[in-house]
Amino acid sequence: MKILAVDTSTNVASVAILEDDIIIGEYSCNKGKTHSQKLMPMIQSLLEKVKLDTEDIDAFAASIGPGSFTGLRIGVTTIKAMAFAAGKPVISVYTLDALAYNMSMSKALICPVIDARNNQVFTAVYRFEGGKPERLTEFLGIHINELVEIIRSMEGEVVFLGDACNMHREYLTQELGGRASIAAPNAAMADASSVALLARDSFMEGKSESSYEMLPFYLRKSQAERELEKSEQRDRAK
Structure with a gap:
């Protein structure tokens, strides 16, 4: 069983590949929150290093939150797209659970x-x-x-x-x-290897999802959403 996992919930961009019970490769970068630029090159490079293609991956996992709203959207969207293209399931892992697993x-x-x-x-x-x-x-x-x-x-x-x-x-x-x-x-710091290990446990318990079902877990509304609600409330009060 092979699982490709990502964590983009914080400033750290992290990618790991688990084969059975062994982390066979992992990349992490904690320099600047530019996940949209870094994540796919990191995934592609890691796959090349361990001599695998996306078709070799049995399931794709992502840290779904809570965390950075933008970071979570990038990680979840990337994993959903890869899983959909490969016709494989996805596994959602809560960010705090993965951090604790460290x-x-x-x-x-x-x-x-x-x-x-x-x-x-x-x-x-x-x-x-x-x-x-x-x-x-x-x-x-x-x-x-x-x-x-x-x-x-x-x-x-x-x-x-x-x-x-x-x-x-x-x-x-x-x-x-x-x-x-x-x-x-x-x-x-956030670590995709912990996401992969928790995803493995979920996969073995039959808790995988389709790529359509995975959603970010925000815990609370974004700052922009809260400000919009306040603005609407002020408009209604006039």
């Missing part, structure tokens, strides 16, 4: 945090049981202060990872003291 061997609480601007984060809290991520909260789009209060209500050490962990490092460690730690750089 720390699958940890016995601590795992808390991925994705920057949602204005001190807001997309987040959830996990614990691993038998190598599987158990989500202890719903997916959340909340202020970083609210997240700290949620963590305070739980017991045990917590590891933070994701693109927002460094920007809030001082606050998290100040508020949570020795309970809080920040994941090492090699584990802290």
Whole structure:
């Protein structure tokens, strides 16, 4: 079984190919959010390096969100198009689940945090049981202060990872003291290999979809949509 997976939910563009239980190739780039320019060349180059064609891939997977609205659309659209052309299924993987999977061997609480601007984060809290991520909260789009209060209500050490962990490092460690730690750089960022491994599990459980069914998971409306709603409300109030 071969799975091609992408993650474009954050500034990181990442592509990986899983063959059975082995990641046979992976490319990542965390320099500038230009996924529309980088993603397809990365996919094509990786396929060439591992001597595969799209027809050799059994399923295509994407991190569907939450995360960057534009990034998610690029990754999901690319995977849907490739799967449709190859006549293969797709597998949706939640971004926070994939981030948490980077720390699958940890016995601590795992808390991925994705920057949602204005001190807001997309987040959830996990614990691993038998190598599987158990989500202890719903997916959340909340202020970083609210997240700290949620963590305070739980017991045990917590590891933070994701693109927002460094920007809030001082606050998290100040508020949570020795309970809080920040994941090492090699584990802290979005990683298509984790998307591929979670997709493999879903594929084995018969949870694949058609290319028409995969949709980005935004968790909340975009800034543009929220501003439009406010404008419409003001117009109606006149």
